[in-house]
Amino acid sequence: MSAQPEPLLELRGLVKRFGALVVTDGLSLSVAPGELHALIGPNGAGKSCLIAQVTGELTPDEGEVRLRGERINALSVPQRARRGLARAYQVPRLFGSLSAIENASVAEMARAGSGSRLWHAASDDRDLAIASLSALQRVGLGDIDNRVAAQLSHGEKRLLELAMGFAADPALLLLDEPLAGLGLADSAAMVELLRSLKGRYGILLVEHDVEAVFSLADRVSVLVGGRLIASGTPDEIKADANVRSAYLGEGGA
């Protein structure tokens, strides 16, 4: 692995099998603080399964998941989230009946530990409202704070999910195809937003849009059949013959 002294996220020799099917095959990779590490690969390469093993939704059969040097294999999903993992799903997951700002507020409550307050009206909590609104404003959703999440457009849902990630004050963002299903304008805006996050958070980005990946990433890893076949800077990956044949295809890059 690279010579980073203390990676934010480190995966060592991760193996995950479903019966005879090996979806993650001895995989090691790391994300340094502030680094945007992109993971690309064809459909079925095991990208989403890998994310799920980082978040704790899946338990690896072998290997280690380390966050800031601490082994977190045995921690539950909520425990890992509280240690600084924030995830955006391929299909945004939101609290559909709550408004945009209320969605953000739940993430803020998780961070502040105020979710157990039984008696005080959440709508009267000024600190909560300010923190939630500022999370929305960071993704440009400050003006739709009172709309119900289920009625937002696909792009707005994506952004709201990111806002919820920020509200939780994470160290590492796990973004699963944040550009999928977005129109051209939304997509361009999302790329700019992601660019603005670089350096502030460690980001593990799974994305099919190769052009966006090469323009954003500090490092790119290519996953095929549960194994990394290459890992390096965007330029190294573009030049890699293995990658060209396995994934990028003849006209790639």
Add this chain to the structure above:
Amino acid sequence: MPQRAGMPTQTRIILGVLLLAALIVPLLGQPYYTKLVSRMAIYAIAALSLDLLVGYAGLVSFGHAAFFGIGVYCAGLLPMVGIDQAWIIVPAAIACAALYGLFSGAVSLRASGLYFIFITLAFAEMMFYVAQGLRMFGGDDGFRLPRPTQLMAGLSLGNPVVLAYTMLVTLVIAIYVARRITGSHFGRVVIAARDNETKLRAIGLSPYPYRLTLYVIASALCAVAGVGFANLVEYASPASMSWVVSGEMLFMVILGSAATVIGPVLGAVVFVGLETVLSSLTEHWLFWLGLILVLRVLLLRHGLYGLLSGRGQR
């Protein structure tokens, strides 16, 4: 699904009229109607407590009558050892129901969906058979209340007028408590868990402790209604915790509209009213009641509450 905004004026007026009617009726000196008011208020409290689970948390409990029955038996059994004061009986009922809620909730909340429905039913049936097995207390038949519950200053819940006003006051308090809880930080987390459990975990909160807390609160609240019910019918029997009663409570919640606090109150009032009217007209009243529920589901998107607040016909 939830109606979180403040109540429309229209709804406030109708509720005000209902409450006013309920306050006037006991003054008319007609015990039959006075008891009808008590009955409506008692079921309203029970339905409201169930709505906390069904509506806000999305937890369809089919065993809520167990907690109603715990209240009934506390009001029935404690006088046998000389305790008939409300200030002991009500906290005792709340404590017993909360304990059983903590225990049964801790187990049933490990399951979800259909399994949750059946585990809650099983826990209620367990209580039912325990009550049935109490041979010295009439077993299956139950027993007459030895003495009605006594409020302070010589007021007895055995007096229909006192009971009616006590239950109305209790209902108003219950509505207030339910609105506070559902509007709190805690309430918002409970709704979030209903909407998307996976997401709630992913942002760092485990739904389980929130749901269990709510389950205990709903259990305790329902037991208070049970104490009132024992005084209304002056009787304690296993029938008060049968699955039929659990089903009726669900009926009221759905009739009125879940996740609204007020909806289930209306549902209970209309249910008890219909039951009274229909059963005096025909012995097949259950058929008509069933038909009405089918029509509500088909025609009224937001239940009776939606009808009153002028929103959402289907």
